[in-house]
Amino acid sequence: MKKTFLALACASLIPAVSAGFDQTEEVARAKQAVAGFSAALKSELMAAMQSGGALRAIEVCHTRAAEISEEVSLETGMSLFRVSQQNRSPSNVPNDWQTAVLQDFKSRILAGEEAASLSWYAQAETADGPEFRFMKAIPTGGLCLQCHGTQIAPEVADKLSEIYPQDKATGFKPGDLRGAFVVTSRVD
Numbered sequence: 525m526k527k528t529f530l531a532l533a534c535a536s537l538i539p540a541v542s543a544g545f546d547q548t549e550e551v552a553r554a555k556q557a558v559a560g561f562s563a564a565l566k567s568e569l570m571a572a573m574q575s576g577g578a579l580r581a582i583e584v585c586h587t588r589a590a591e592i593s594e595e596v597s598l599e600t601g602m603s604l605f606r607v608s609q610q611n612r613s614p615s616n617v618p619n620d621w622q623t624a625v626l627q628d629f630k631s632r633i634l635a636g637e638e639a640a641s642l643s644w645y646a647q648a649e650t651a652d653g654p655e656f657r658f659m660k661a662i663p664t665g666g667l668c669l670q671c672h673g674t675q676i677a678p679e680v681a682d683k684l685s686e687i688y689p690q691d692k693a694t695g696f697k698p699g700d701l702r703g704a705f706v707v708t709s710r711v712d
């Protein structure tokens with residue numbers, strides 16, 4: 525499975541178009557963008573959980589996740605967002621190549637790899653020119669279960685279904701793949 529996927533990923537790779545483009549450096553920049561987003565969202569999420577519990581923290585995820593990813597995208601010049609095959613927000617549906625990577629992450633977790641250690645990158649041709657693509661798996665941790673787990677408090681569940689009538693992001697256990705960060709950038 526892993527081999528098949530890698531073969532597919534390699535087929536979509538194109539030779540470096542610009543001598544100045546360094547994939548290793550771009551991977552490092554993408555990882556930094558992800559770390560910046562994660563740290564900012566997590567600290568706001570935890571502060572809200574402490575002051576007003578999960579009910580209050582839903583607002584942070586609802587409004588701040590998209591705002592923070594926009595801020596990070598502006599700062600870094602890379603586009604950063606989150607996707608999940610079991611998405612809560614309708615904006616976080618993965619496209620075809622993102623779904624293929626998520627599937628690969630899932631099989632690697634089944635084969636015994638830790639979700640926290642999984643990432644992937646490639647360079648691909650698009651209608652707008654060559655694009656650098658990076659994804660990093662998002663594992664489910666203990667903190668996440670109040671809103672993504674199997675036993676969600678009734679008032680939290682009510683609020684979630686009010687804001688997200690199509691919510692698919694519940695039923696997760698610690699260590700499960702919750703989704704992934706996606707970072708893309710133009711290759712000049």
Ligand code: HEC
Nearest residue numbers: 578581582585586606608611612613616667668671693703
């Ligand atoms: C207080 C409730 C709450 C907690 C706790 C929480 N989330 Fe979420 N999560 C949400 C909400 C609400 C959204 C939808 C955000 C939006 O509208 O963009 C979301 C969306 C996401 C998404 C984007 C994909 C999707 O399903 O739309 C990921 C990935 C995610 N959460 C991971 C986590 C992880 C990992 C943790 C633990 C570190 C966590 N969440 C903790 C409420 C929560």
